[in-house]
Amino acid sequence: MKRGKKKAWFYSMPFLIIVGLMIVVPLLYTVEISFTNMSIYHWKDYHCVGLDNYKKALLAFDSGFLPAFLRTLLWTVSSMALQLIFGFFVAVGLNAKGLKLRRVYKTLLIVPWAMPAYVSILLWRMGIFNTEFGLFNQILKQIGGKTVNFLSTSGMAFISCLVVNLWLGVPYMFTMMDGAMQSIDRNIYESAELDGAGFWKKHFYVTIPQILPILMPVIIMATFTAFKQFDIVYLMTMQTGSKTGADINTVITYVYEKAFITSNYGYSSAVAFIVFVIILVLYKTMNRREFSISEQ
Template structure:
């Protein structure tokens, strides 16, 4: 009996050890550091200073922080809406009967996912958006228009970052959408066709309700990944030596710019914990929404 009760714990132990080592320990250590004065001047001999770093980190949440939060919400919403819509129609196209070279298209559409993010972002920056040599400005010049600075103006830079994020994130959404579509019994569509349902009616009343429970989890996951997106905004507009002048700070880039460059690990840790709490709150809200939806 005891053996039976212990067995599941025993099997789970390796995984628990990994979770503690890889996830819980860094969080706990960051929390500990956030209560210390670990900085350049107290690098190895730091001591606890109570909530001082949190007071300082809350002061950082100045006039620039709220716009960064709102921008992050806008960034997340725009990206998710575009990803879901584009992935939906691409997946419909990939599942259309009689499509030839389906596997080839799928492989090509997966390609951006296979590229390391850092490389693809810098390729976009130099290869596409560069004002002198970028493909987009070369194309505009060929068509007789003058070039555009894609990254120096905040609106242009925001759109450019959305494009790069779409390019990178779409494959995942597409795979999920494709799998969800394939799980729908084809006989439903046959019945709908017999009943005279057109394209929009079939997909609005049949496809969308059918894929909703399947897509809820990937969309939620992508929402968090998009919310805490850092590298695209940072590498396209804020990289050291390549600051473009656009101000499209998200919560993470804002905190990085304010706290992490100070070499004050206590202060940076406190800022990280605050962002962590913010994400946990959002996560809890989303989970309760999903529960209400029965997913």
């Protein structure tokens, strides 16, 4: 038995070393400099400042972290709600009886997921939301309306980014839901229909309970993806040389801004570690919820 354990450790050692070098060491270094005033001005002569960086992030509202955190929560909840609702109804539609060209529809609907995110985001920014020649403003001009600068105000920019995130996220969500729905025994639906269940009751009492245990890992993954979303917010409103003026910083773009624009490495490391702890707690909570649903 002991010999087998030694052999297992021997074979696992290269992987553990790689994990240590790529994850554990950078994490420990981040924690170390989070207690310092390291910045571009104190690159070599930095010193320990204790918990000042953490106090600034968590207790000073004008530091920008707390508004960014609250906005991230709103972003995550809104993104997940929209993706679940749209993904569910698209999957229900694709599983409707008598639907022809089902595979064609699935192929077309999965195109946004297949496209590189960078390309999709810039297409939305320049081709759809652009003030001068974007599709939405061209339609408004044709019907006599005024042009709208979708990305200049925080509210409109936030909604516009949600639309882009919905476009990118729904294909994955409906694909997972479609697979889960196809695993449901059709006899259950027939029994529900015989009992007088209509469209809403049938899906609320049959479909959702049946697919929820299968979807929980998908929901957890999509939640973390939304929480740490960077490219949509950055490319739509914050890209260097083409900032729109909207302030919709999330915690991830906030960390990026403090680390690579203002070069305040000590403070940005403290914020990054706070975000790491938040994600860890969120993961533990959702994982426990997934386990309880699976047990039921």
